[in-house]
Amino acid sequence: MAEEGEAAPPVVLFGYDASTFTLKVRLALRIKQIPYTFITVPSMKPRPLLKDTFGLTYRKIPVLAIGKEVYCDTSIIIEALEHFFPESEGYQTLYPTATDGRDYRPMIRGFASYWTDRPLFRVTTGLIPSSVWRTRFGEDRAELIGHKLDPEKLEKKVPENLSRLDMQLSILEPLFANEDTPWIFSASSPSLADISVFYQLSWGSDIAAGRMINNLTGGDTSDTETVGATSVFNAKRYPALFTWYTTFQRYIENLPSTETKDPDFSEILEQIKQSPSLGKKSLLLPTPRSSHAELDAKTGLKEGTVVTVAPDDTGRADPTIGTLVIMSPEEAVIKPQPLDKAAEVDVRIHFPRLGFTVRPVDKAML
Numbered sequence: 001m002a003e004e005g006e007a008a009p010p011v012v013l014f015g016y017d018a019s020t021f022t023l024k025v026r027l028a029l030r031i032k033q034i035p036y037t038f039i040t041v042p043s044m045k046p047r048p049l050l051k052d053t054f055g056l057t058y059r060k061i062p063v064l065a066i067g068k069e070v071y072c073d074t075s076i077i078i079e080a081l082e083h084f085f086p087e088s089e090g091y092q093t094l095y096p097t098a099t100d101g102r103d104y105r106p107m108i109r110g111f112a113s114y115w116t117d118r119p120l121f122r123v124t125t126g127l128i129p130s131s132v133w134r135t136r137f138g139e140d141r142a143e144l145i146g147h148k149l150d151p152e153k154l155e156k157k158v159p160e161n162l163s164r165l166d167m168q169l170s171i172l173e174p175l176f177a178n179e180d181t182p183w184i185f186s187a188s189s190p191s192l193a194d195i196s197v198f199y200q201l202s203w204g205s206d207i208a209a210g211r212m213i214n215n216l217t218g219g220d221t222s223d224t225e226t227v228g229a230t231s232v233f234n235a236k237r238y239p240a241l242f243t244w245y246t247t248f249q250r251y252i253e254n255l256p257s258t259e260t261k262d263p264d265f266s267e268i269l270e271q272i273k274q275s276p277s278l279g280k281k282s283l284l285l286p287t288p289r290s291s292h293a294e295l296d297a298k299t300g301l302k303e304g305t306v307v308t309v310a311p312d313d314t315g316r317a318d319p320t321i322g323t324l325v326i327m328s329p330e331e332a333v334i335k336p337q338p339l340d341k342a343a344e345v346d347v348r349i350h351f352p353r354l355g356f357t358v359r360p361v362d363k364a365m366l
Contacts, residue, residue: 009067009275011036012268014050016043018216020121020203021074022062027195028078030255032091037268038261043216044140053269055336055343059144059318060311067275068347069283072320073311075113076285076331076352078192083285094195098186108185108193113354116196120168124204126161127229130154132213135220145314165204166232169241172197176240182247190251198248205229272345283348284328291327300360301327307334308361309351320349321361332358 013029013036015022029036041047041061050056050063054070063070064077066084071077078094085091095105132138133151142149178186184193206212210224235242296302303324309332310319322334325348332351336343351358 007274009069010065010268010271012039012065012272013037013062014039014041014064015062016040016215018043018207018212019061020124020199020207021060021117023203024074024195024199025062025064025077025081026259027199027252028081028094028192030252030258031094031190031195032081032085033255033258034081034085034091035258036260037263038259039265039268040262043218044137045143049265051339052341053272053344054347054349055339056320056347056349057318057336057339058320058349059315065272065347067272068277068345069350070347071350073352073355074117075109075354076350078112079285079330080350092189094192096183096187096189096191099180099188100186104185104187104191104193108191111184111193112196116200120197120200123161123164123168124200124207126154126164127158127204127208128154128216129208129210129213129224129226130158131210131221132217135217137217137220143317146317162229162232165229169233169238173238173241176244182244184244190248194244194248198245201233201245202249205233269344278348280326283326283333283350284331287328287330289329291329296327301358303327306337306361307332307358309334309356309358312355312357316357320351322349324358327353327358330354332356 011029011034013022013025015025015038017040026038039049041049043061045059054065056063056070058072060072062074062077063072064080065071066080071080082094087093095103095108097103130151133149133154138149138151175184176182180186181188183190184197185191187193205228207216209226209228212223213221214223233242301307301324303326305324306321307324308319308321310316320334320336322336325333325335327333330353332353333348334351336347336349
């Protein structure tokens with residue numbers, strides 16, 4: 001990403017310890033052995049650090065900055081890490097070839113986006129103790145989702161969600177019967193697929209037992225140590241899956257940590273400010289085809305148009321507004337709209353198009 005003779009731009013991950021998707025990116029950074037800085041932000045709104053630094057109003061976590069390029073949503077964060085820190089430069093790939101020589105990258109991306117990040121995530125969040133929903137965090141997430149959350153009803157649904165977790169694990173178990181390699185899709189080393197299953201099961205196990213709920217709620221409830229999901233996720237019921245889980249866990253533990261946690265942010269901010277800006281031709285991550293100009297024109301998505309970008313599931317009430325800089329079939333890059341207070345850094349914000357809506361802004365909204 002840096003030109004010869006230039007210092008590499010800092011890699012900065014904004015998240016919090018109890019965030020499931022933050023864990024996903026931390027695992028990717030550790031496997032790839034990318035040095036990075038972790039900056040803790042609150043689990044709930046407001047997050048003034050992100051707003052003041054980047055002019056970013058996007059409310060989901062994590063957010064990753066590579067110099068002055070800011071990436072929102074783990075699906076594009078992973079692709080950015082793989083692109084800017086490639087195997088050819090000594091970093092481990094998140095898409096290793098299978099033992100039969102095949103490249104399963106598209107399948108692995110779909111596996112992560114359409115299974116573990118969505119239906120499996122919905123199951124594990126259903127195991128969150130009801131004490132969490134009685135805090136400010138519960139109010140914040142009700143606003144994110146768009147409807148009220150009833151702690152009593154959610155508590156009664158935990159057995160049902162444990163049963164749903166059991167269904168998910170039953171589907172996964174045969175995936176680990178391969179004797180040639182311990183990794184998913186017969187990969188030669190851990191891939192994004194392994195990360196995606198592990199982070200959900202690790203986080204789900206912790207959260208179901210009441211571990212990390214103090215961090216999750218910003219201190220509004222205390223951690224506990226209950227049986228959690230152990231009646232479903234254990235070595236006796238799913239031996240192949242559990243063996244893989246402990247193998248992956250040991251693999252991660254044996255890797256050196258590349259994280260620097262919560263240093264003086266003013267120093268990190270200065271490094272970001274000093275980072276070179278990417279040229280327009282380098283802004284987009286590689287895709288097989290360029291953006292479909294005819295369709296983009298019909299939907300009003302021309303460069304220079306003021307657009308609104310929002311997830312297509314939760315968080316739609318908090319769109320990000322900015323000027324469209326460039327697009328591909330998979331990525332939209334915008335320059336954020338100026339807020340009441342000028343941002344500390346002039347950045348571009350990158351969103352995946354999959355799972356997000358990008359639309360021209362009605363002038364009445366401006």
